[in-house]
Amino acid sequence: MSFMYDEAIDGPLPTVDRAELAAALRAGAPKLEILTDREDLRPFECDGLAAYRAVPLLVVLPSTVEEVRAVLKIAAARGVPVVARGAGTGLSGGAMPLEKGILLVMAKFTRIVEVDPDACVARVEPGVRNLAISQAVAQHGLYYAPDPSSQIACSIGGNIAENAGGVHCLKYGLTVHNVLKVDMLTIDGELITLGSDAFDSPGFDLLALFTGSEGMLGIVVEVTVKLLPKPPSVKVLMASFDDIVRAGEAVAKIIGEGVIPGGLEMMDNLSIRAAEDFIHAGYPVDAEAILLCELDGSHDDVDEDVERVGALLQAAGASDLRVARDEAERQRFWAGRKNAFPAVGRITPDYYCMDGTIPRRELPRVLTGIAALSDQFGLRVANVFHAGDGNLHPLILFDANQPGEMDRAEALGGRILELCVEVGGSITGEHGVGREKINQMCVQFKQGEIEYFHAVKAAFDPSCLLNPGKNIPTLRRCAEFGKMHVHMGQLKFPELERF
């Protein structure tokens, strides 16, 4: 089953004339930038999930809320679907266009409207880059905590759509925990405020519902984020292990002792070697796994935690232990981790980045399961984990030029995610469902649960015009996907039988 929108499975879409739609938009919003030439549309045909592409019917780049409203009203009146896009860095195809749809690009909404350092909040437009917020408030000793690896490029509007996380979300939470208020436009063009400037808001928590809804409930036009004071001290420990399962056990021990590190990351031997070759981070290339543990806070507290965690890691069987001597070494340790994906890209023609979560205690079992699946499918897997919060990013190595390898990589990825669900986890951590995991949603949820998702969607967008085909599968898709599984005649999780 391909990632492309399938009208038979995902729902029919109307066929609309591009020129006629562009004329209507021009009439409704005379200053609106509209792209219709194939050459202009091509840069927008995919997001970070670049393997799958579709040229949108047209692209609009509004620069005012009124223009967004005009686009939505014209789309709603004609039944044309609308896919919103921030910076297009998403990794699950959430902003992948529809050939029969408008792509609504929020890139011109880049204003930082207000910074209130006393209240520790900033009000920004949705196209502001994640890192730009922290840069704008650095003079006050503040920063915005969620830091996806794409933070230099990704936009806060996209972060809300995907409920983005990052290295520090174990300690500082996901996007949903760092946003106070969102102004959004519904498909009817109505301006609705979700949340408030206070710490809680009455009625149903529509702000949390909206965060991570992947552009299916409305279009963000303004965001109020929480800011945090920069910790005075930050240190990083690197522990080497001869056994990856033991490294997994050490993670549970650290958290179980009540230490909440600023970041707790794990890499396996394949990732270590790839990163070391590329970045020369000073990683031990013979280790089966390393843990990188960042501790932040007051100077005394960090020093105390470094000793405590060091002792825990040694007791957990670490074969070597190093504290970054200075800021330069700390940056090098992290550079290896942050460049692990491109580093793996150097040792394989193609790779496929997964994103699943599991309860931390299941780390050892899932690591063993992934190794078994890797053998079974005959494809190498490099493991790079946000270990502290049980968020896995296995990278499946393959060669798209070898017939069948891409399908096999996709199938292996699906099985890894199903393994995550099997142990009580979920099919996505921080990358979202988008188009990529639409089938796995049928594994994660019962039909009755999927129906409630659709009912909630219908409360905001009854005609299903906002980002159709993403995030929540149609019941028809789950039926088809289920049939496929039965057709293969396999036990659902044979690789788990051994454990």
Added chain:
Amino acid sequence: MSFMYDEAIDGPLPTVDRAELAAALRAGAPKLEILTDREDLRPFECDGLAAYRAVPLLVVLPSTVEEVRAVLKIAAARGVPVVARGAGTGLSGGAMPLEKGILLVMAKFTRIVEVDPDACVARVEPGVRNLAISQAVAQHGLYYAPDPSSQIACSIGGNIAENAGGVHCLKYGLTVHNVLKVDMLTIDGELITLGSDAFDSPGFDLLALFTGSEGMLGIVVEVTVKLLPKPPSVKVLMASFDDIVRAGEAVAKIIGEGVIPGGLEMMDNLSIRAAEDFIHAGYPVDAEAILLCELDGSHDDVDEDVERVGALLQAAGASDLRVARDEAERQRFWAGRKNAFPAVGRITPDYYCMDGTIPRRELPRVLTGIAALSDQFGLRVANVFHAGDGNLHPLILFDANQPGEMDRAEALGGRILELCVEVGGSITGEHGVGREKINQMCVQFKQGEIEYFHAVKAAFDPSCLLNPGKNIPTLRRCAEFGKMHVHMGQLKFPELERF
């Protein structure tokens, strides 16, 4: 406008024969405990908002999920409304019964199903008391963080319904931040799991939507909560101020400096004197305000924070500063605060406890506004605040035996909440909307926003059988409430004109 359900405004309810309904329930669930005698029903006629009472049609006390399902199916088939109730300690009338409805009491669901100290989670039934969770996991050095003042009596199911907070929610979050997973029954009797054992769950965040939904979307039958390690050190600072506004400013400074206290509470002179008379906590009775600031964490960190916060408080104009010398004095400092409500009850025939939130920076302005409103209405107000998170609990002192005083207290309460909304806050912090604040919801939200609440409600409960008349006002109610305001011919917030 009274707190009682009004069919003309809140929606019509069917008239059902009590004996006939009881017979149907007995047939559907033979072992179900059903109360129908007036004497048996009386103890259930109100929750913690005791001024308003209604005798339910009947009370059921199921002891299994199957019995809950049977009750819901029978209610749904007949169109009889169902009000769920935990321990009945809520302060906004969220569990106030309907004369034409079933009261579904979850008091028999008291099992702690599983404690997993390594994963720091516990799986419990909804009737388990908040404090009982912490007691059950204390042997592992863990506790459940949200601690409403009623924690000795209130149930975790009720905590979820109201998204309960407490003294520590500034640092450790509300209920929504401390719950991983909820199993709930829809009005159709379908069992739905919200959230997962992992740190995030794909699709729309229905768990956050459900938390704080006041029994309007489904009935909790099992909860998985997060547990935290007990901090090794806890200290409390008490600062006295000659000026309540300056105390409000000090709060913003502490938070602005990046200290996140375990608790940060404020009391004004009237509360201080009442509490001191009652508890002999050692409070300075001449102070215009005190701040109680609790710091928790590692020993070194707490000692460092105590010094830092002490210096900040002195710089902010504190006239006196004391650190509780030992655990006994710390407990006494808190006993005064925790008993502030009953202490105020000793100096007035009746009082009315409010619950609003504001952005912290607005504390000084709102304190001045409340004083002005108090003068205008001729009623004393004692101020007891969760200052750190801007959650206010003004207590309005009145005498219900004086004609008109109760109405005046209600009106003053309404105006204080509207003042909270005016400065960007909201009409409830941790007590919920329930029946008490149903009219203020019309102030907090635009009609369009209220409509989305109804649409979301309809996604789960299209016939509006779960706790009707609470939390989300009908559009008819907002229209009536609006008319009342216009009829009074007043400026909406005249008391703000001076500032």
